[in-house]
Amino acid sequence: xxxxxxxxxxxxxxxxxxxxxxxxxxxxxxxxxxxxxxxxxxxxxxxxxxxxxxxxxxxxxxxxxxxxxxxxxxxxxxxxxxxxxxxxxxxxxxxxxxxxxxxxxxxxxxxxxxxxxxxxxxxxxxxxxxxxxxxxxxxxxxxxxxxxxxxxxxxxxxxxxxxxxxxxxxxxxxxxxxxxxxxxxxxxxxxxxxxxxxxxxxxxxxxxxxxxxxxxxxxxxxxxxxxxxxxxxxxxxxxxxxxxxxxxxxxxxxxxxxxxxxxxxxxxxx
Amino acid sequence: xxxxxxxxxxxxxxxxxxxxxxxxxxxxxxxxxxxxxxxxxxxxxxxxxxxxxxxxxxxxxxxxxxxxxxxxxxxxxxxxxxxxxxxxxxxxxxxxxxxxxxxxxxxxxxxxxxxxxxxxxxxxxxxxxxxxxxxxxxxxxxxxxxxxxxxxxxxxxxxxxxxxxxxxxxxxxxxxxxxxxxxxxxxxxxxxxxxxxxxxxxxxxxxxxxxxxxxxxxxxxxxxxxxxxxxxxxxxxxxxxxxxxxxxxxxxxxxxxxxxxxxxxxxxxxxxxxxxxxxxxxxxxxxxxxxxxxxxxxxxxxxxxxxxxx
Numbered sequence: 138x139x140x141x142x143x144x145x146x147x148x149x150x151x152x153x154x155x156x157x158x159x160x161x162x163x164x165x166x167x168x169x170x171x172x173x174x175x176x177x178x179x180x181x182x183x184x185x186x187x188x189x190x191x192x193x194x195x196x197x198x199x200x201x202x203x204x205x206x207x208x209x210x211x212x213x214x215x216x217x218x219x220x221x222x223x224x225x226x227x228x229x230x231x232x233x234x235x236x237x238x239x240x241x242x243x244x245x246x247x248x249x250x251x252x253x254x255x256x257x258x259x260x261x262x263x264x265x266x267x268x269x270x271x272x273x274x275x276x277x278x279x280x281x282x283x284x285x286x287x288x289x290x291x292x293x294x295x296x297x298x299x300x301x302x303x304x305x306x307x308x309x310x311x312x313x314x315x316x317x318x319x320x321x322x323x324x325x326x327x328x329x330x331x332x333x334x335x336x337x338x339x340x341x342x343x344x345x346x347x348x349x350x351x352x353x354x355x356x357x358x359x360x361x362x363x364x365x366x367x368x369x370x371x372x373x374x375x376x377x378x379x380x381x382x383x384x385x386x387x388x389x390x391x392x393x394x395x396x397x398x399x400x401x402x403x404x405x406x407x
Numbered sequence: 408x409x410x411x412x413x414x415x416x417x418x419x420x421x422x423x424x425x426x427x428x429x430x431x432x433x434x435x436x437x438x439x440x441x442x443x444x445x446x447x448x449x450x451x452x453x454x455x456x457x458x459x460x461x462x463x464x465x466x467x468x469x470x471x472x473x474x475x476x477x478x479x480x481x482x483x484x485x486x487x488x489x490x491x492x493x494x495x496x497x498x499x500x501x502x503x504x505x506x507x508x509x510x511x512x513x514x515x516x517x518x519x520x521x522x523x524x525x526x527x528x529x530x531x532x533x534x535x536x537x538x539x540x541x542x543x544x545x546x547x548x549x550x551x552x553x554x555x556x557x558x559x560x561x562x563x564x565x566x567x568x569x570x571x572x573x574x575x576x577x578x579x580x581x582x583x584x585x586x587x588x589x590x591x592x593x594x595x596x597x598x599x600x601x602x603x604x605x606x607x608x609x610x611x612x613x614x615x616x617x618x619x620x621x622x623x624x625x626x627x628x629x630x631x632x633x634x635x636x637x638x639x640x641x642x643x644x645x646x647x648x649x650x651x652x653x654x655x656x657x658x659x660x661x662x663x664x665x666x667x668x669x670x671x672x673x674x675x676x677x678x679x680x681x682x683x684x685x686x687x688x689x690x691x692x693x694x695x696x697x698x699x700x701x702x703x704x705x706x707x708x709x710x711x712x713x714x715x716x717x
Contacts, residue, residue, distance in 0.1 A: 216474075369437035375469075381486065
């Protein structure tokens with residue numbers, strides 16, 4: 138596993154902020170120092186302006202890093218992301234701590250990877266898919282979303298993956314139903330040496346269990362409410378077989394076998 | 408005044424001399440290590456560590472935080488690896504990387520004996536300058552707040568710690584009482600060298616869509632700018648009630664906020680929730696305090712303590 142460099146606090150500039158699907162935005166930020174050092178699966182802890190009642194930062198996975206720019210995919214779920222949806226190039230009071238966290242692990246010898254995304258779970262998978270393809274790893278991507286237009290980053294995955302399997306809740310694209318139906322079949326039919334999963338926690342847990350049955354190691358990217366984002370406040374803990382760990386710096390990516398899943402975990406709302 | 412006029416920022420908490428009044432609030436700064444990339448730790452008046460208990464504590468279930476208007480609720484539950492691990496890891500790191508900054512260890516316990524046991528163990532360590540006795544955490548079932556809301560119980564914890572150390576004891580008070588001055592007088596009589604306030608205000612938030620509390624534990628401690636006027640009022644009340652120094656905290660985001668606490672009677676201040684929003688907050692607050700002094704011709708920052716005009 139790679140040792141991540143210390144995160145920096147960097148003033149960022151909004152280059153573009155476009156709505157790409159219902160309730161989903163793509164934010165492009167100029168953040169040279171972060172863009173240069175970010176690894177797949179790491180995130181930035183974004184401060185969206187000052188002088189407001191929502192005071193905390195918001196963590197966002199880096200979807201892609203190109204030159205001095207980073208791209209963030211976000212879904213409007215609460216007051217913070219609603220505000221984010223309104224920022225534009227004229228907003229000057231944004232800064233980011235990053236890159237933060239322990240990203241996806243690509244062990245030497247990985248040759249066949251299965252990437253599983255549920256909704257905005259595609260966000261931390263963009264850089265990963267590009268990296269895997271660049272390393273010659275054959276990737277299959279299984280995507281799930283409520284409806285066709287919410288299959289975000291589909292074009293990116295289609296451009297680098299050997300195969301992309303689509304599922305939607307309403308059948309507007311691919312197979313109607315949950316992505317876990319597709320992954321169960323894929324894991325039975327093909328031989329993989331690593332599964333990468335991100336999406337709702339129930340989905341990640343189900344995929345982890347399928348991967349375990351198939352004898353394939355699985356990594357998951359977990360989301361927790363977070364205050365400091367640098368490992369100090371202990372807000373974002375994940376219960377693991379090795380005790381409580383911090384999603385921000387020990388994660389957000391964990392090997393699934395280490396995670397102690399709880400049905401009671403309610404999804405973050407911010 | 409010219410801009411390069413020297414401002415004397417030093418203050419004293421009893422025998423503990425600080426180069427400046429800006430400290431960290433316990434639980435918001437870990438033991439400093441995570442902030443070393445953003446802050447020159449040696450510039451701080453003091454580092455106040457996260458709460459340390461005799462044995463490791465697991466803390467509470469998630470979610471542990473919720474954002475609220477101009478503030479946040481937390482119910483971390485004093486998760487910490489215990490006194491031995493603290494000495495072996497955190498204290499060793501601090502001694503190496505921040506040798507000039509006074510280290511104040513925040514002490515937690517479920518019983519009077521547990522508090523005293525932590526102080527006794529840490530008294531073996533030369534890197535510790537003082538203790539902050541936490542009798543005000545709202546997020547644990549036994550101990551914590553139970554000691555901070557009763558004069559005899561608060562005095563008993565302080566007296567037990569006083570017996571095992573000659574180092575300064577700062578007692579962290581809870582705002583969740585009807586008369587905080589009464590508790591302050593009780594711990595002063597029991598041997599406290601200073602008091603720090605306020606700890607978080609007990610609060611609750613409910614997600615109306617799921618109809619569940621936002622925190623797994625239901626209730627938690629409110630912090631951030633939302634509580635600042637309550638904190639300033641309590642600092643003012645306590646500073647008039649005791650002769651020992653007061654450390655003021657509660658929603659300090661800027662140097663001007665810190666000055667407000669000093670005018671109310673605080674000798675030093677602690678920056679808490681602001682560290683989560685801006686990891687350089689302590690440095691900004693310190694620079695802001697100095698800038699205020701220059702601008703207003705204040706030669707010694709200690710001249711501001713309790714200087715509110717009524």
